[in-house]
Amino acid sequence: MHDKILILDFGSQVTQLIARRVREAHVYCEIHPNDVSDDFIRAFAPKGVILSGSHASTYEDHQLRAPQAVWDLGVPVLGICYGMQTMAVQLGGAVQWSDHREFGYAEVRAHGHTKLLEGIQDFGTPEGHGMLKVWMSHGDKVTTLPPGFKLMASTPSCPIAGMADEARGYYAVQFHPEVTHTLQGKAMLERFVLQVAKAQPDWVMRDHIAEAVAKIREQVGDEEVILGLSGGVDSSVAAALIHRAIGDQLTCVFVDHGLLRLDEGKMVMEMFAGKLHARVIHVDASAQFLGQLAGVSDPEQKRKIIGREFVEVFKAEAAKLKAGGAGHKGATFLAQGTIYPDVIESGGAKTKKAVTIKSHHNVGGLPEQLGLKLLEPLRDLFKDEVRELGVALGLPPEMVYRHPFPGPGLGVRILGEVKKEYADLLRRADAIFIDELRAWKDEATGKSWYDLTSQAFTVFLPVKSVGVMGDGRTYDYVVALRAVQTSDFMTADWAELPYGLLKKVSGRIINEVRGINRVTYDVSSKPPATIEWE
Numbered sequence: 330m331h332d333k334i335l336i337l338d339f340g341s342q343v344t345q346l347i348a349r350r351v352r353e354a355h356v357y358c359e360i361h362p363n364d365v366s367d368d369f370i371r372a373f374a375p376k377g378v379i380l381s382g383s384h385a386s387t388y389e390d391h392q393l394r395a396p397q398a399v400w401d402l403g404v405p406v407l408g409i410c411y412g413m414q415t416m417a418v419q420l421g422g423a424v425q426w427s428d429h430r431e432f433g434y435a436e437v438r439a440h441g442h443t444k445l446l447e448g449i450q451d452f453g454t455p456e457g458h459g460m461l462k463v464w465m466s467h468g469d470k471v472t473t474l475p476p477g478f479k480l481m482a483s484t485p486s487c488p489i490a491g492m493a494d495e496a497r498g499y500y501a502v503q504f505h506p507e508v509t510h511t512l513q514g515k516a517m518l519e520r521f522v523l524q525v526a527k528a529q530p531d532w533v534m535r536d537h538i539a540e541a542v543a544k545i546r547e548q549v550g551d552e553e554v555i556l557g558l559s560g561g562v563d564s565s566v567a568a569a570l571i572h573r574a575i576g577d578q579l580t581c582v583f584v585d586h587g588l589l590r591l592d593e594g595k596m597v598m599e600m601f602a603g604k605l606h607a608r609v610i611h612v613d614a615s616a617q618f619l620g621q622l623a624g625v626s627d628p629e630q631k632r633k634i635i636g637r638e639f640v641e642v643f644k645a646e647a648a649k650l651k652a653g654g655a656g657h658k659g660a661t662f663l664a665q666g667t668i669y670p671d672v673i674e675s676g677g678a679k680t681k682k683a684v685t686i687k688s689h690h691n692v693g694g695l696p697e698q699l700g701l702k703l704l705e706p707l708r709d710l711f712k713d714e715v716r717e718l719g720v721a722l723g724l725p726p727e728m729v730y731r732h733p734f735p736g737p738g739l740g741v742r743i744l745g746e747v748k749k750e751y752a753d754l755l756r757r758a759d760a761i762f763i764d765e766l767r768a769w770k771d772e773a774t775g776k777s778w779y780d781l782t783s784q785a786f787t788v789f790l791p792v793k794s795v796g797v798m799g800d801g802r803t804y805d806y807v808v809a810l811r812a813v814q815t816s817d818f819m820t821a822d823w824a825e826l827p828y829g830l831l832k833k834v835s836g837r838i839i840n841e842v843r844g845i846n847r848v849t850y851d852v853s854s855k856p857p858a859t860i861e862w863e
């Protein structure tokens with residue numbers, strides 16, 4: 330049993346990042362909706378509780394509160410933004426609307442001495458005050474401290490930007506320590522879980538393998554499992570882990586939906602034959618997927634169709650396994666490389682408080698009568714933890730450090746209706762972009778631009794523009810290059826690729842891919858854009 334931190338989600342878009350920072354401190358934590366029952370909280374038995382931010386206001390939404398059990402447990406509590414505001418209101422302080430909203434960078438002065446902020450600062454003022462560089466996103470503010478609390482931090486426009494009742498282990502900040510823009514945020518969260526809540530930092534990947542293997546064996550018994558293998562990081566690591574647990578009871582199914590990248594199918598099959606020793610079946614379902622997608626241009630509808638067809642393929646393969654004999658009883662489990670962010674973003678953990686931006690194909694979209702039990706051993710892990718696990722399982726670095734590729738594939742990178750003709754053009758353009766990213770080395774670091782970016786790809790725009798080639802007129806399609814840098818895929822900056830690299834890529838695409846005569850570079854950050862275009 331690990332020491333656990335409970336994160337109560339009030340609907341902030343960045344709640345996930347709180348969990349990441351806590352995990353980085355090697356403490357196990359889970360996110361649950363703010364309205365879980367008192368019994369649930371008592372049974373969870375956290376060493377500490379963190380209350381997230383929210384789009385709501387305490388004086389408008391009187392239901393959005395931390396359950397009473399949080400205050401009755403006698404464990405430390407950290408309130409963040411709305412979490413601070415509800416802590417104030419619930420414990421006898423006050424919150425008011427303010428016409429001075431703070432959004433973005435702010436400098437906060439740390440007051441007095443508290444376990445949370447003591448000795449951490451980004452710079453000192455001439456008067457000797459410790460100052461912190463933080464990220465703020467609020468309109469409301471705490472105007473009266475609850476009894477027992479002292480002032481911990483302030484800004485000129487937000488006099489109570491932090492408060493603490495150290496006797497009870499209650500701390501709260503108006504800014505967001507979970508985002509990297511708050512420079513000392515990680516240190517603050519680490520202090521809260523290790524020093525204030527005194528949780529054991531025993532969440533270590535190496536130990537996790539043995540735990541996970543035992544759990545899979547217990548769950549599966551002597552039944553058979555099929556796993557959706559994409560060749561991406563998550564499903565590859567899931568396959569390696571499950572194979573270690575149950576060996577030949579696992580069959581991997583790699584689905585070619587006609588929306589894969591150039592030579593992806595061949596590459597994945599070779600990589601797995603050589604490295605994984607698990608059985609992999611290659612299913613060509615491209616006609617089925619492209620047929621179902623014909624005439625559909627709405628992004629959410631496209632995603633739903635792709636999710637549905639994936640399930641159809643998995644069900645058919647599970648049944649075939651049974652008919653195939655050779656000692657097979659037929660699979661009763663479907664394994665997927667679902668990771669924690671997929672679960673949270675699709676509301677699969679019933680933390681559905683935030684609005685849906687896009688439906689991920691592998692969560693939420695699964696039908697009620699799947700007819701197969703789900704096996705998702707990475708469901709509690711973040712991407713970087715999955716990579717760490719992959720390395721610990723002995724997977725090759727080129728597999729573990731691949732850029733992620735979304736399950737719906739080129740389906741969300743061809744805007745509007747998907748056509749085979751578009752997919753073929755996009756595949757070739759994208760392969761050139763990725764080739765050049767791998768080849769182009771950054772002088773300062775010696776790393777390739779593939780390794781310096783978190784995700785890069787090409788997007789097909791179904792519009793035509795005029796060009797001139799070889800003295801002739803062209804009227805052809807446009808593609809956009811997209812390359813981003815991010816650590817968590819929740820926020821992302823567009824990568825400042827060298828002009829020389831962009832020039833080479835655009836020259837090659839226009840010259841080598843007949844049908845495309847214009848290349849653009851996407852310079853939008855997330856937010857307000859997203860990484861994929863659909």
Ligand SMILES: Nc1ncnc2c1ncn2[C@@H]1O[C@H](COP(=O)(O)OP(=O)(O)OP(=O)(O)O)[C@@H](O)[C@H]1O
Nearest residue numbers: 557558559561562563564584665666733734735736
């Ligand atoms: N072409 C495919 N064939 C079979 N299963 C797939 C395919 N694409 C996606 N899946 C399933 O959907 C899950 C989610 O896809 P997702 O892209 O999030 O993960 P991944 O491909 O394993 O890793 P990465 O995020 O690095 O691309 C996968 O783990 C896998 O189980």
Ligand SMILES: O=c1[nH]c(=O)c2[nH+]cn([C@@H]3O[C@H](COP(=O)(O)O)[C@@H](O)[C@H]3O)c2[nH]1
Nearest residue numbers: 688689690733734735736737818859860861
């Ligand atoms: O497996 C997946 N199934 C999906 O349906 C899906 N949609 C987006 N993504 C990936 O998620 C990350 C964030 O993407 P967005 O900024 O576009 O939401 C990026 O890494 C995207 O590639 C998906 N992955």
Ligand SMILES: NC(=O)CC[C@H](N)C(=O)O
Nearest residue numbers: 382383410411467468469
């Ligand atoms: N990010 C937040 O938690 C904001 C809380 C509240 N909605 C405010 O505007 O102050």
Ligand SMILES: [Mg+2]
Nearest residue numbers: 561734735736
């Ligand atoms: Mg993928």
